[in-house]
Amino acid sequence: MKKTVWMLISILVLMALLVSACAPAKPEAPAKPSLPPGPAFDSGCQMDDEGTVMPVDKKSDKPIKIAVLGLENNPFWIPVKAGTLKAGEILKPYNVTVDWIVPGDDHTAKVFGAAIESAITQGYDAIATIAGDAGMAPYIDKAVDAGIPVATFDSETATVNKRLFFMGGDEYTLGYTAGEAMAKALNYKGKVAIITGFLSVEAHELRRKGFEDYMKEKAPGIEIVGVVENQDKADVAFTQAKDFMTAYPDLNGIYVTAGGPFGAAKAVEDSGKSGKVWVVSFDMVDETMEFVKSGTIYATIALDPFNVGRDPAIRLYNYLVGGEVPKCGKLFSKANVVTKENMDQYYTPSK
Amino acid sequence: MSQSPSSRFQTSLKTLLRTREAGVFLALVLLVIIMGFLSPYFLLSENIFNVLRSMATIAIMAIGMTMVIVTGGIDLSVGSVLAASAMLTARLIFYTELNPWLAVVVGIGFGMFLGLINGFLITRVKIAPFIATLGMLSIARGLTYMIASGLQGTVASNIPMRDPAVNFLGAGYIGPVPFPVILMVILVVIFSLFLKFTVLGRQIYAVGSNELAARLSGVNLTRVKLFVYSLTGALAGFAGILNAGLLSTSATNAGLGNELDVIAAVAIGGASLAGGEGTIYGAVIGAAIMAVLRNAFVLLKLPVYMQTIAIGVVIILAVASDQLQRRGSNRH
Numbered sequence: 001m002k003k004t005v006w007m008l009i010s011i012l013v014l015m016a017l018l019v020s021a022c023a024p025a026k027p028e029a030p031a032k033p034s035l036p037p038g039p040a041f042d043s044g045c046q047m048d049d050e051g052t053v054m055p056v057d058k059k060s061d062k063p064i065k066i067a068v069l070g071l072e073n074n075p076f077w078i079p080v081k082a083g084t085l086k087a088g089e090i091l092k093p094y095n096v097t098v099d100w101i102v103p104g105d106d107h108t109a110k111v112f113g114a115a116i117e118s119a120i121t122q123g124y125d126a127i128a129t130i131a132g133d134a135g136m137a138p139y140i141d142k143a144v145d146a147g148i149p150v151a152t153f154d155s156e157t158a159t160v161n162k163r164l165f166f167m168g169g170d171e172y173t174l175g176y177t178a179g180e181a182m183a184k185a186l187n188y189k190g191k192v193a194i195i196t197g198f199l200s201v202e203a204h205e206l207r208r209k210g211f212e213d214y215m216k217e218k219a220p221g222i223e224i225v226g227v228v229e230n231q232d233k234a235d236v237a238f239t240q241a242k243d244f245m246t247a248y249p250d251l252n253g254i255y256v257t258a259g260g261p262f263g264a265a266k267a268v269e270d271s272g273k274s275g276k277v278w279v280v281s282f283d284m285v286d287e288t289m290e291f292v293k294s295g296t297i298y299a300t301i302a303l304d305p306f307n308v309g310r311d312p313a314i315r316l317y318n319y320l321v322g323g324e325v326p327k328c329g330k331l332f333s334k335a336n337v338v339t340k341e342n343m344d345q346y347y348t349p350s351k
Numbered sequence: 352m353s354q355s356p357s358s359r360f361q362t363s364l365k366t367l368l369r370t371r372e373a374g375v376f377l378a379l380v381l382l383v384i385i386m387g388f389l390s391p392y393f394l395l396s397e398n399i400f401n402v403l404r405s406m407a408t409i410a411i412m413a414i415g416m417t418m419v420i421v422t423g424g425i426d427l428s429v430g431s432v433l434a435a436s437a438m439l440t441a442r443l444i445f446y447t448e449l450n451p452w453l454a455v456v457v458g459i460g461f462g463m464f465l466g467l468i469n470g471f472l473i474t475r476v477k478i479a480p481f482i483a484t485l486g487m488l489s490i491a492r493g494l495t496y497m498i499a500s501g502l503q504g505t506v507a508s509n510i511p512m513r514d515p516a517v518n519f520l521g522a523g524y525i526g527p528v529p530f531p532v533i534l535m536v537i538l539v540v541i542f543s544l545f546l547k548f549t550v551l552g553r554q555i556y557a558v559g560s561n562e563l564a565a566r567l568s569g570v571n572l573t574r575v576k577l578f579v580y581s582l583t584g585a586l587a588g589f590a591g592i593l594n595a596g597l598l599s600t601s602a603t604n605a606g607l608g609n610e611l612d613v614i615a616a617v618a619i620g621g622a623s624l625a626g627g628e629g630t631i632y633g634a635v636i637g638a639a640i641m642a643v644l645r646n647a648f649v650l651l652k653l654p655v656y657m658q659t660i661a662i663g664v665v666i667i668l669a670v671a672s673d674q675l676q677r678r679g680s681n682r683h
Contacts, residue, residue, distance in 0.1 A: 193649075196655070199655065199656065199659070225652065226648075226649055226652050226653075227654075227655040228648055228649060228655065228658065229655065229658070229659075231607070231608070232604060233602070233604055233605070233607065234598050234600065234602055235408075235594055235597055235598060235602075235605065238597060238598060239401065239404075239405040239645070240645075240649060242401045242405075243398075243401060243645075243646050243648075243649035243650065244649050246392050246395065246397060246398045246401060246649075246650070247390065247392050247649050247650045247652075249392075259604070260602075262598065262600070263598055266597075266598050266599075270522075285508075285509075286508075286509075286511075287509060287511070287598075287600050
């Protein structure tokens with residue numbers, strides 16, 4: 001009997017020992033002590049120091065490693081990568097290495113989630129990653145829970161997670177900026193037609209809404225005479241632009257929210273209305289840029305992908321070492337208004 | 352219409368009303384009259400030519416599609432074949448020293464080849480036309496991307512069409528008339544005559560009306576079907592050259608979804624999807640109805656979400672008017 005009691009007691013002690021050994025040693029948990037909490041996930045703003053933000057004036061005592069996870073599956077990524085390499089150069093004197101890592105050639109949580117896990121294992125101190133896939137949220141949280149701050153850039157999921165900040169475009173702001181460019185081209189009065197990509201793509205609808213809101217708020221002298229959907233097709237945009245110019249002989253502008261703006265520009269030239277009808281568009285596709293050069297496209301709106309690659313690593317360093325918390329959860333990258341005058345500064349042809 | 356002064360006019364009107372396309376033709380006339388009242392710009396010659404130009408590639412593909420549907424088949428691959436042919440031509444002109452007109456011939460030949468594969472799968476492998484051409488829809492689009500990227504693993508992007516003479520096919524004007532409109536008219540007339548007056552043309556209808564009877568009376572079914580699918584591929588390729596010429600660019604997304612417009616044009620034009628009946632003129636009227644409608648979106652300032660509904664409503668109304676007209680004429 002006594003034997004059995006002793007036996008049970010020793011088993012309990014043994015179990016207690018095992019449990020206490022396995023339980024996380026709480027006081028030692030935070031690898032980076034006293035990191036301040038981040039900004040609210042959904043707050044958004046533009047940074048005045050985009051593309052110019054510099055590291056805090058404080059060299060790290062121990063070496064710091066920052067991983068930037070991106071893609072190289074289309075020409076868009078070339079300047080993004082260049083921006084990240086630049087950040088590495090800037091941070092080098094501060095005892096920091098920045099690694100540009102391409103984990104695969106598609107943008108899925110499977111590929112990028114695994115890359116985050118391996119970055120945790122490899123002892124990176126901070127991670128910046130693209131995160132368009134909702135499946136990324138648990139991986140981001142896992143890194144942050146391990147004491148590694150994570151920033152997202154270019155695109156991110158709407159699923160709330162523990163990332164410190166996001167840097168990239170805001171479709172509504174892009175549309176609003178396009179509205180401003182159009183208003184300037186038209187001197188704040190006239191008639192404008194809208195050719196939108198897909199009604200089913202939220203980004204296109206936000207660009208349309210941003211544009212329309214600008215006109216309502218800042219340029220009431222501009223009338224929007226119609227909206228049609230071109231499904232990103234240039235030949236459809238051509239026909240629609242022709243139709244608009246027929247229906248409104250005094251038309252002054254055509255706003256194309258997504259694909260195929262060169263179709264609309266070509267229609268304007270075909271009708272001999274260059275300089276009377278201005279086109280405002282997005283992105284710096286070669287065909288589009290030819291019409292920016294000829295002046296039929298008054299402006300095309302584009303983000304600066306170099307900054308999107310450059311800033312996250314530096315802001316992560318400032319958070320880690322200087323305790324600087326970004327103003328907002330979403331740092332909206334500036335929309336550049338690329339025109340005939342300044343195009344050389346932003347654009348190099350791909351062919 | 353009751354007291355027409357000329358009896359000859361009355362007879363010819365009656366003949367016109369008895370034809371298969373009459374109902375849908377009246378629908379088009381009605382649409383044009385309504386548009387003429389609602390918008391002062393609709394009947395301007397410039398606008399009419401815009402509408403005709405915008406329907407040219409659809410109407411040209413509808414020529415082949417009419418024949419395919421008359422044989423009781425369907426071709427879902429035309430939009431993708433259009434893109435693949437144009438991309439091949441653009442690439443040959445842009446990256447090689449090949450004579451541009453030869454590049455055009457190669458492009459159209461490639462379209463014909465893809466059509467021939469459709470025909471082969473349908474006649475020899477006995478795959479249903481819907482499935483065979485659905486497969487080709489995907490294959491030809493994939494080929495478009497591959498040709499665009501040049502197999503070098505770079506990003507598939509649009510290729511410029513660098514020959515002004517070739518581009519004239521799609522972008523040129525003769526006087527005020529867009530050149531693709533002239534090409535469309537020529538092709539429609541040639542192939543309508545072909546269907547009406549050649550043996551092969553009549554055999555196409557025979558196959559669709561009663562395949563067994565046609566075979567027993569000595570029609571080579573395989574030959575007829577290979578012909579219609581190859582021709583449709585070639586016409587899609589030709590439409591692709593016009594489409595790329597218009598903007599001096601061969602786009603990777605060219606023709607995406609066009610198969611539905613082409614099939615709708617043929618169906619609106621009075622063809623039976625069960626085969627045996629349908630005419631090229633009818634299909635052209637069908638394409639015209641849709642082109643006028645899209646023109647109306649802009650001229651009448653239709654709210655954007657309404658436009659998508661309007662297309663569907665008009666397709667249904669046009670076919671319904673055709674049915675009512677037939678029922679009416681059957682009573683006599």
